[in-house]
Amino acid sequence: MFSKACKYAIRSTIYIAEQTSSGKRVGIKEIVKAIDSPEAFTAKILQQLSKAQIIESVKGPAGGFVINEKKLNKLKLSEVVEAIDGDSIYKDCGLGFKVCSEKTPCPMHHKFKGIRNELKEMLENTCVIELSQSLEKGLSFLNR
Template structure:
C-alpha cells in the first residue's frame, strides 16, 4: 500500500513525535535504530519531512529533530504520505490502471473505492499526536 520509504517516514514521524512529547530532540542514529532503517536512507527521509514542514531540524551540537506540540496536532498521517508518495493512494485504481473511473471502472473499482475512502479518512483524521501518545505510553510499538 505504502512505499517502503513512506513506511519509514511514517515510523520516523511517529518516533520523533513521541520523543518530542517528552521534550527530547533526536538524532539520525536514534531514529534509524528506532525504525530499523539504514542511517543514510533515514537522513534522506528526514530531509523530505523537514522540507515539507512535518518535522523541525535543529542544527548544532545539541541539534536533532523534533516536532512542536502544535505541529503534532496539525500534521496528519496524510501529510507524511503525500510528502513521500504523493496523492496516488488517495486517487489511484486498485489494479493500477491509468484510466479507471465510475464511468469506465476496473473490475475492483466499486469495492476499492470504499476501501480507498476509509484509508483516506483514517490518514486525513489521524494526527501525529494521536499516534505518538500510544507509543510514548507503551501501548503501541514501532518494532518487535
C-alpha cells in the same frame, strides 16, 4: 501498500513526536536505533519531511529533529504519507488504468473504491500525536 521510505517516514515521525512531547530533540542515530531502519536512507527521508515542513531540523551540536508544537497538535498521518508516496495510494485505479471513474469504471472499480476511500479517511483522521501517545504509554511498539 506504502513504500519502505514511507514506512520509515511514519515510524520516524511518530518517534520524533513522542520525544518532542517529552521536550527532547533527537538525532538521526537515536532515531534509527529506535525505529530499526538504515541510517543514511532514513536521513534522506527526514530531509524530505523537513522540506515538507512536517518536521524541523537543527544542525550542529545538540542539533537533531523536532516537530513544532503547533504542527504536532494537528499533524495527520495523511500529511506524512503524501509527502513521501504522494496521494496515488487513494487516487489511482486499482488495476492501473489512467482513466477509471464512476462513468468509465474498470471492472474492479466499484468493489475497490470503498477500500481506497476508507484508507484515505483513516489517514486523514488519524493524528500522529495520538499514535505517539500510545507508544509513550507502552501500548504500542516501534521496534520489532
